[in-house]
Amino acid sequence: MKLTNGILGMALALTLGTLGALAQSTPASAPAKPNDDTVQTFHLTNVVREPDGNEILVAIRNMISPTAKVDFVSSENAIIVRSSPDQLALVEKIIKDLDQPRKTYRLTYTFTEMDGSKSIGTQHFSMIVISGERTTLKQGSRTPIVTGSYDGGKSGTQTQVTYIDTGLNFDVLLDESADAIRLRSKVEQSSIADQVSGVGPQDPIIRQTVLQGTSFLTVGKPLVLGSLDIPGSTRRLDVAVEMNPIK
Structure with missing residues (x-):
């Protein structure tokens, strides 16, 4: 009887030791990164026709990340973009290059x-x-x-x-x-x-x-x-x- 109890005690100790080692070797889950997307509105200063604004909209969608949200508000003559800061900087450059005054x-x-x-x-x-x-x-x-x-x-x-x-x-x-x-x-x-x-x-x-x-x-x-x-x-x-x- 004493021999049996000793064997059970050793098995329990080994099991607890193994679980502790596994707990120490398993890294903690990394905390979720907060969403760093920003919404910015770009007003077009030289576009006077809706088709011209749509052309700039298509150019932006083709050049930036497909996960970005881009929309053209014709009543305000503005383009609204939701994306990361680096993508917003790219959008600003595209608009600066395309929104030029007509001669x-x-x-x-x-x-x-x-x-x-x-x-x-x-x-x-x-x-x-x-x-x-x-x-x-x-x-x-x-x-x-x-x-x-x-x-x-x-x-x-x-x-x-x-x-x-x-x-x-x-x-x-x-x-x-x-x-x-x-x-x-x-x-x-x-x-x-x-x-x-x-x-x-x-x-x-x-x-x-x-x-x-x-x-x-x-x-x-x-x-x-x-x-x-x-x-x-x-x-x-x-x-x-x-x-x-x-x-």
Whole structure:
């Protein structure tokens, strides 16, 4: 009996010793690191269109960690980012590089009326354009055209009239890259012909000429875009454009 109790005591002592050694050799769990993410709002100072803000948003999402939270608030023209301080510094640099003011230029279109090789007269049309923004200029008249009539009862016959624009229309888009400035322009000239159509005396003939194309401009150097023939005559209009930056 004493032998049995001795053996049990030795086994218990060995077991307790082993558990103590295991407890001492097992390292304590490292405390969880606190979340060091920070929320910061970046206001865009030069972006005026929502698509431009979305382009910057896409660039940021492609460049920083996928765990970061990024959103564009169009009503505030701002980008909100939740991420670590080093990622926020990267976002700040990206916005600084992309949120740049757009350059402004003055475009001057010159119409020179020619009869053969002789210059008869010159007209100038100027407009202020921002790189990447579409600009239009219209000069002319709104011409009434009778489209029909109806019985107005006691008021008698009523005439229906619509109006069309005649004259000169300019539709331009100027954009720039690292080594070139590209102009996409459409110049449209329309007028009422002297003769009438065979449909009816109230239906005029509208003469129309369109000059449309893409050109690359040099600052301060006029570029001839083309010529518009004047119907019913031997004259023509030579169209040139000159671009100058506005400081």
